[in-house]
Structures are given as C-alpha cells and as structure tokens.
Amino acid sequence: xxxxxxxxxxxxxxxxxxxxxxxxxxxxxxxxxxxxxxxxxxxxxxxxxxxxxxxxxxxxxxxxxxxxxxxxxxxxxxxxxxxxxxxxxxxxxxxxxxxxxxxxxxxxxxxxxxxxxxxxxxxxxxxxxxxxxxxxxxxxxxxxxxxxxxxxxxxxxxxxxxxxxxxxxxxxxxxxxxxxxxxxxxxxxxx
Amino acid sequence: xxxxxxxxxxxxxxxxxxxxxxxxxxxxxxxxxxxxxxxxxxxxxxxxxxxxxxxxxxxxxxxxxxxxxxxxxxxxxxxxxxxxxxxxxxxxxxxxxxxxxxxxxxxxxxxxxxxxxxxxxxxxxxxxxxxxxxxxxxxxxxxxxxxxxxxxxxxxxxxxxxxxxxxxxxxxxxxxxxxxxxxxxxxxxxxxxxxxxxxxxxxxxxxxxxxxxxxxxxxxxxxxxxxxxxxxxxxxxxxxxxxxxxxxxxxxxxxxxxxxxxxxxxxxxxxxxxxxxxxxxxxxxxxxxxxxxxxxxxxxxxxxxxxxxxxxxxxxxxxxxxxxxxxxxxxxxxxxxxxxxxxxxxxxxxxxxxxxxxxxxxxxxxxxxxxxxxxxxxxxxxxxxxxxxxxxxxxxxxx
Numbered sequence: 001x002x003x004x005x006x007x008x009x010x011x012x013x014x015x016x017x018x019x020x021x022x023x024x025x026x027x028x029x030x031x032x033x034x035x036x037x038x039x040x041x042x043x044x045x046x047x048x049x050x051x052x053x054x055x056x057x058x059x060x061x062x063x064x065x066x067x068x069x070x071x072x073x074x075x076x077x078x079x080x081x082x083x084x085x086x087x088x089x090x091x092x093x094x095x096x097x098x099x100x101x102x103x104x105x106x107x108x109x110x111x112x113x114x115x116x117x118x119x120x121x122x123x124x125x126x127x128x129x130x131x132x133x134x135x136x137x138x139x140x141x142x143x144x145x146x147x148x149x150x151x152x153x154x155x156x157x158x159x160x161x162x163x164x165x166x167x168x169x170x171x172x173x174x175x176x177x178x179x180x181x182x183x184x185x186x187x188x189x190x191x
Numbered sequence: 192x193x194x195x196x197x198x199x200x201x202x203x204x205x206x207x208x209x210x211x212x213x214x215x216x217x218x219x220x221x222x223x224x225x226x227x228x229x230x231x232x233x234x235x236x237x238x239x240x241x242x243x244x245x246x247x248x249x250x251x252x253x254x255x256x257x258x259x260x261x262x263x264x265x266x267x268x269x270x271x272x273x274x275x276x277x278x279x280x281x282x283x284x285x286x287x288x289x290x291x292x293x294x295x296x297x298x299x300x301x302x303x304x305x306x307x308x309x310x311x312x313x314x315x316x317x318x319x320x321x322x323x324x325x326x327x328x329x330x331x332x333x334x335x336x337x338x339x340x341x342x343x344x345x346x347x348x349x350x351x352x353x354x355x356x357x358x359x360x361x362x363x364x365x366x367x368x369x370x371x372x373x374x375x376x377x378x379x380x381x382x383x384x385x386x387x388x389x390x391x392x393x394x395x396x397x398x399x400x401x402x403x404x405x406x407x408x409x410x411x412x413x414x415x416x417x418x419x420x421x422x423x424x425x426x427x428x429x430x431x432x433x434x435x436x437x438x439x440x441x442x443x444x445x446x447x448x449x450x451x452x453x454x455x456x457x458x459x460x461x462x463x464x465x466x467x468x469x470x471x472x473x474x475x476x477x478x479x480x481x482x483x484x485x486x487x488x489x490x491x492x493x494x495x496x497x498x499x500x501x502x503x504x505x506x507x508x509x510x511x512x513x514x515x516x517x518x519x520x521x522x523x524x525x526x527x528x529x530x531x532x533x534x535x536x537x538x539x540x541x542x543x544x545x546x547x548x549x550x551x552x553x554x555x556x557x558x559x560x561x562x563x564x565x566x567x568x569x570x571x572x573x574x575x576x577x578x579x580x581x582x583x584x585x586x587x588x589x590x
Contacts, residue, residue: 107458
C-alpha cells in the first residue's frame with residue numbers, strides 16, 4: 001500500500017540498491033568506501049547512532065543555522081516594528097507618562113518574537129531538510145529492512161544518484177563486505 | 192581513542208612553568224604600577240577609586256575562575272578537564288585579594304560616603320540602613336568573604352594537585368560532594384561583596400540585580416582570560432594537542448552565552464528601573480546619562496553585547512585562534528569599561544575621565560595578580576595529569 005503522501009523522490013522503476021552489513025564497524029568502513037566512490041544520494045541506516053558516521057559518510061555542515069538566523073532576525077525586526085507602529089502610530093496611548101516612541105518596553109516582546117521565529121523555523125526547517133513528514137518510504141517494502149530497528153545495518157544508494165549504475169553500484173556494495181545486496185523497487189513490494 | 196585506553200600526558204611538556212613567565216612580567220608591572228599610581232595620586236580620592244575599579248576587575252576574573260571550577264566539578268563535566276588546571280591557577284590567586292584589599296580599607300572613608308558620621312546624621316535613609324551599613328559589620332563581612340574564597344580556592348586547587356600524584360578517584364568524588372556547598376557560598380559572598388563594595392557607593396540607591404550583574408561580567412572575563420592564557424601557554428609550547436580546537440570552541444560557546452547573559456541582566460536592571468520610574472532608583476541611570484557617561488553606556492550596549500554577539504555567532508570564528516584572541520582582548524576591555532562605568536560616576540559626575548592613575552592602578556593590581564598566577568602555575572603541571580576523566584576530555588569532539 002502506498003502511503004498518504006507520495007515520497008519526494010523522482011519517478012523511476014527502482015528506488016535503488018540496499019546493502020546489508022552484520023556490524024556497525026562494517027557499516028562504518030563501507031560508508032567510507034561509498035563516500036570515496038563519489039556518491040551523493042545515499043544513506044546509512046542503523047538501530048543506534050554510530051559515533052563519527054557523519055564523517056565516514058562525508059556529510060557536511062547543516063544549512064539549518066542560516067534558516068534560524070534569517071528567521072530570528074525577521075522576528076526581531078518584525079516584533080519591534082509591529083510595536084512601534086501599533087503604539088506609536090496606529091493607536092498612540094499614554095501609558096504611565098511614557099513617550100509614544102520608546103524602545104525599552106518593546107525589548108522583551110521583540111526578544112520573544114525573535115526566539116519564536118528562530119525556534120519554529122529551526123524545527124520546521126529541520127523537517128523540510130529531512131523531507132518530513134514522509135509517511136511511506138520504498139525501503140519499508142523490504143522485509144529484510146525491518147531488522148534496522150533491531151540488529152541490521154544498511155546502506156541504501158538511490159537510483160537517481162548521478163553515479164548510480166545498477167550493476168556497477170551493486171559490485172561496489174558487494175566489495176564493501178555486504179552480506180546481502182538487493183535492488184529495491186520504486187513502490188512498496190516484498191522480497 | 193576510547194575512554195578505557197591508557198592515555199598519558201607528558202608532565203614535562205605541559206609543565207606549569209609555561210605560565211611561570213607571568214611572575215616576572217607581573218612583578219615588574221606591579222611595581223611600576225604601584226609606584227606610578229602612588230606618585231600620581233597617592234592618598235587622594237582618585238587613587239582609591241582607581242584602585243577600587245582595578246581591584247573589582249581582577250577580583251571578578253578570579254571569582255569567575257572559582258565559579259567555573261565549581262560548576263565544572265558539580266556537573267561532573269568531562270569536556271574541560273584538560274583546561275581546568277589553567278582556570279584553577281587563576282582561582283588559586285584569590286587569597287592575594289585580601290592583601291590587595293588593604294588600599295580600599297585604608298581609603299574607605301574617601302570611597303564610601305555612608306561611613307561619614309555627618310553624612311549619616313542628616314540622612315534618615317542612611318540611618319535606617321545603619322544596621323547593615325556600618326563600618327564594623329562591613330569589615331567583618333569582608334573578612335568573611337576572604338576566608339570563604341580563600342578556603343574554597345585553596346582546597347579545590349590543592350586537592351586537584353594532590354590527584355596529580357596519587358591518582359585517587361576518591362578526590363574527584365570528594366570535590367563533587369563539596370562543590371554544591373561551594374556554589375551556595377560563592378553566590379552569597381559574591382552578591383554581598385558587590386553590594387558592599389560597589390552598590391554602597393550610592394547608599395541611597397539599591398538594585399537587587401547588582402550582584403548577578405557583577406557575576407555575569409565576571410564569567411565573561413574569566414572565559415576571555417582563559418582563552419588568552421591557553422594561547423600564552425601555546426606560545427611556550429605547552430598545552431598543544433591537549434587543549435585542542437574543540438575545547439577552545441566550547442569556551443567560546445560559553446563566552447557567547449554569557450555575553451548574552453550579561454546583556455540580559457544589564458537590560459533587566461535598566462528596564463525595571465526605567466519602568467517603575469522611582470527617583471531613588473532612577474538616580475543611578477540619571478548619573479550615567481550625564482556627558483560622556485551616556486556615550487560610555489551606549490558603547491557598552493554595542494561593544495559588550497551586539498558586536499561580540501554577531502562576531503562569535505559563526506562556528507568558524509569559535510575555532511579560529513587569531514579571532515578568539517581578538518575577541519578575548521575586546522571583551523576584557525569592555526569588562527573594564529563596564530566596571531569603570533559602574534563605579535566612576537561617583538567620583539567624576541561631570542563625565543568620564545579615564546586618566547593615568549586608572550592605568551597605573553590597573554597595572555598595580557593586575558601585575559600583582561599576574562605574579563601570583565605565575566607563581567601558583569609554575570609549581571605544578573598545567574594539566575590535571577591523573578584526573579579520571581582526562582582521557583575522555585582529550586578525545587572530546589564537537590559533533
């Protein structure tokens with residue numbers, strides 16, 4: 001059964017190749033080989049975090065902080081501007097004898113607006129970069145892949161990777177010490 | 192490198208002698224500064240006020256070090272073990288501050304208006320505070336602070352040194368048990384010391400935030416100072432490969448955080464007083480809006496917060512020694528301006544007047560402080576050699 005939302009993947013007959021490893025160490029070194037072979041659209045799957053795997057996979061720094069910065073500053077400017085406009089121009093009111101344009105009481109709300117947008121943009125930016133929510137993934141159709149929450153270690157190489165070639169990639173994965181390599185169909189099928 | 196792996200740090204390469212050169216530099220600076228400040232303004236109000244600013248400045252660095260060590264111990268932190276000894280050395284200079292307090296004690300009648308009998312006689316508010324603000328109690332409290340700080344600093348420092356020889360894990364556990372009590376003592380003594388020595392300069396005024404204000408600046412100062420000390424040790428060939436870029440990045444993160452904390456506290460104090468608009472409270476900021484004091488205040492908002500905030504934000508900056516040194520020196524200058532701005536308007540209400548006496552007193556207190564720091568450092572290793580979490584700290588990496 002396909003999921004509620006279509007996976008954000010290009011069309012094609014196959015999702016890619018799935019290789020299984022019997023230990024985190026084997027997965028780690030296989031990642032280094034796949035990285036060095038120049039693949040970019042691929043991922044490693046493990047039941048638990050493996051220290052240093054991001055370096056073995058050649059993953060760079062996240063772009064998320066820039067999203068946070070831009071949205072945080074937007075919140076700061078927007079929060080201050082809203083209060084200055086509302087209390088100074090649109091509806092000026094005398095409150096405890098203070099001037100209409102005074103930045104001091106607006107600072108806490110400005111700060112909160114900055115934090116609010118920064119926090120929300122970080123969470124939703126993280127969702128966006130991770131392509132979440134994703135209710136279905138072609139790997140879920142592979143019965144063997146269920147081990148990934150228990151004792152299975154996998155590498156999946158996606159078919160739309162520019163370097164992907166079903167035969168050559170399969171040979172590469174087999175040479176990294178995989179115990180099993182299989183082709184994964186585009187939509188959930190069994191095997 | 193796993194935590195169980197036997198890791199040793201070469202005590203010869205990472206000897207405290209790397210910081211030993213500070214003794215000579217400090218002694219020369221101290222003697223010149225002391226001579227110059229006495230020759231320039233010995234015995235005058237200017238001398239005592241300049242001394243007070245310099246004293247609070249270096250005291251804040253040493254107290255910041257005490258705080259850092261206590262928190263590091265109580266949180267059972269592993270990341271900073273390799274640089275903890277450097278901070279411990281700064282902390283261990285605290286007993287010297289009892290000696291450096293002598294000029295303040297001598298000049299107490301010049302500095303603190305409320306100690307004048309005639310000032311109190313005509314002022315019912317000062318009379319009302321007499322139970323707390325009287326010379327005898329003021330002095331007793333000062334003694335209490337020095338005892339508390341000296342005992343805490345000396346004990347934590349010597350126990351850590353003892354572990355270098357025996358390698359007992361029990362020592363870590365013992366320190367961890369005592370650290371919470373130390374933190375409570377630290378919080379109370381630092382707050383009351385700020386009230387006694389800085390807030391009582393204006394006996395009619397009060398702020399419940401002045402203690403934490405001083406504390407926030409103190410942490411910014413010790414983090415900046417630690418960055419400088421580590422690089423000074425690098426230049427002598429020590430600490431390289433032990434305190435790595437990962438540790439520097441963490442110190443810089445804390446510096447970033449406490450810079451924001453300082454701004455938060457500074458603004459909160461200003462904001463509440465501004466909003467309530469009660470004359471006995473607003474007098475503090477009224478004084479600081481006169482002439483060049485106004486510009487100094489603006490400079491603090493910009494230089495002590497906004498510039499470092501954006502400067503320290505990128506990860507790359509926090510891992511770049513040259514930029515960290517620039518920022519550390521900048522924040523240490525700003526911290527001086529901060530204390531100058533807090534204390535000096537009582538002497539020069541007409542506007543900021545930074546003079547040679549200020550520089551000389553700064554060199555005097557700073558020189559003696561550095562000499563003590565160099566002396567303490569040179570007597571032991573610059574790394575806690577046998578701390579149980581040293582291997583973990585050595586292999587620490589930011590993810």
